[in-house]
Amino acid sequence: MDNSSSSNITSSPTELDLDNLRAIKVLGKGAMGTVFLAHHASTDPSALSPFALKVVDKSLSFAADADRRARWEISVLSRFRLHDPLHPFLPSLLGSSETADILCWAVPYCPGGDLNVLRHRQNDSVFSPAVIRFYLAEIILALEHLHGLGIVYRDLKPENILIQQSGHVTLTDFDLSRSLTPKKTVDPLPVCSDPETDFVPSRTFTRFVCPRKKKSVTNQKGLRKAKSARVSPVSRRNPGSFYERSNSFVGTEEYVSPEVVRGDGHEFSVDWWALGVLCYEMLYGKTPFRGKNRKDTFKRILMMQPEFMGKPNALTDLIGKLLEKDPTRRLGYRRGASEIKEHEFFRGLRWDLLTEVVRPPFLPSKDETELTEEVKKGGIDIREYFDKLKAPSSPLWSPSLDEQRHNVSLTEF
Structure with a gap:
């Protein structure tokens, strides 16, 4: 995809403080990386306002393609923020951050699943x-x-x-x-x-x-x-x-x-x-x-x-x-x-x-017991998670539901 050249993660509204982000649990894995349910340990220690954190590990073999696609997604999400009010059925970019090993960005958490x-x-x-x-x-x-x-x-x-x-x-x-x-x-x-x-x-x-x-x-x-x-x-x-x-x-x-x-x-x-x-x-x-x-x-x-x-x-x-x-x-x-x-x-x-409409066909439950217990345990250190993931026998890796339907691209033909 040739859109990557126009992307610019510096256009994101907030620079995420990766050192103070704690992952509560893994929401899923896909072609681009891992999605965590996360919160800011300093400003939101009880995780009252958790968000979805998408993370690309640049050291992985497919990182070049994932990095390009991630930057394009960040640029698209940034464009959504130019409209006031934000569209009710599209996500907003809460922030992004980049280190030598990791590129990540945050979007609102949707507790109802897909x-x-x-x-x-x-x-x-x-x-x-x-x-x-x-x-x-x-x-x-x-x-x-x-x-x-x-x-x-x-x-x-x-x-x-x-x-x-x-x-x-x-x-x-x-x-x-x-x-x-x-x-x-x-x-x-x-x-x-x-x-x-x-x-x-x-x-x-x-x-x-x-x-x-x-x-x-x-x-x-x-x-x-x-x-x-x-x-x-x-x-x-x-x-x-x-x-x-x-x-x-x-x-x-x-x-x-x-x-x-x-x-x-x-x-x-x-x-x-x-x-x-x-x-x-x-x-x-x-x-x-x-x-x-x-x-x-x-x-x-x-x-x-x-x-x-x-x-x-x-x-x-x-x-x-x-x-x-x-x-x-x-x-x-x-x-x-x-x-x-x-x-x-x-x-x-x-x-x-x-x-x-305040009563859609389905409303997610507000049972936060599991979330609270995970927060009390201290959550997951994101950098440590990816270090363990790189081990060949890591128990953390499992196929994602999203990958059950195979995405196709020109490079596969």
Whole structure:
């Protein structure tokens, strides 16, 4: 990824005092390093405000790639801080630090775990359509903001969608993201609202939608005509007509879009494809194109249509339109998130009230007994942890859940 040259960790808001940071426990391990639940031993000795600390050990064999990706993620997180207020479904950079051996940065801790863990806690390991609608809506708003900054995410999957203490979502891991260069001005995304509806806001999950109204058929036909009118001969030849496309081969294999597999170049539509895969997995408990191996998975992505069970409905229609093989025909290609917001599945949803929902589908427990006991033990010295980790027989190493879905990159082919 060629974004690393533009990253600058000195733009972070706070220089972390690594000597006074204590890790409470390991939250996970991934391609870039280790994530700890940590606190500042001097200013927060009781760990009342713990945070997630991502650490890259520069001495490891894969450190050069991890270091480059880490610096890019830090630069992306720094860009989020330029917006006031901060986006509710994207993380903020709390601080960063670098020594000769370690590069680390801190983000808010999400005690609810990730969407994959949460799904497996449900009956039959699937979500109801109502729950899917809530989580999809928040993810769409996060992606809309990212795309507005010119950033394509490229790593949407349940493991990268975390549940905050409030029950709302936040995206994580931006090391595979990329900035796309605009080719020409794109029409601003219209605000999706219904000023004709008299609505008294309700702040519970089950009542954050407007009263249902009949949707005009002419509006849908008008959208089709508008889409046709916007396709110039240039954009027919070049799917990335608004932005310079990326030719990098990155992502998680079950979520990779057809244009990435083909090597055609890609832009924001890869995120809408991944949203379709995510939605399918939330509904059925499995991804739509998983094969016996990587080659079979990619063949299915290119050739196979998603299989739906039961009668067609608004949700399966949404998934089908997001999983359109041709990115120029995929929902969200022309007008971004606004196209998806207008889909029948989201009819009546009050997008402006999502952040005010105080009873989301799932609220993390506030049992802090285990955390308190670990803090009393003194926690983990981060430098000492990595020294032990370097020993070949170290008991500290274990595969992470995130690595169960294999990320792929151009260097592997």
